[in-house]
Amino acid sequence: MNRKKKVIETQKAKIKKKNAKMHRSNKPRYISKAERAKMEAEEAQQAEQSAQQNQTVAVAESEKPTE
Numbered sequence: 001m002n003r004k005k006k007v008i009e010t011q012k013a014k015i016k017k018k019n020a021k022m023h024r025s026n027k028p029r030y031i032s033k034a035e036r037a038k039m040e041a042e043e044a045q046q047a048e049q050s051a052q053q054n055q056t057v058a059v060a061e062s063e064k065p066t067e
Contacts, residue, residue, distance in 0.1 A: 031039075
């Protein structure tokens with residue numbers, strides 16, 4: 001009886017491992033603290049650039065002659 005039980009347990013364990021590999025977690029990828037800081041700096045820089053571009057466009061539009 002013990003031998004039969006052991007065989008069944010090993011088969012169940014193999015099936016359980018196979019199912020675990022098939023169903024991956026939906027957990028998002030880990031982002032390190034340094035990477036997060038780098039991404040925030042890039043976003044801030046992009047926001048600053050877009051603000052400068054908007055400011056130059058506004059100045060150019062205000063300098064247009066009106067008819």
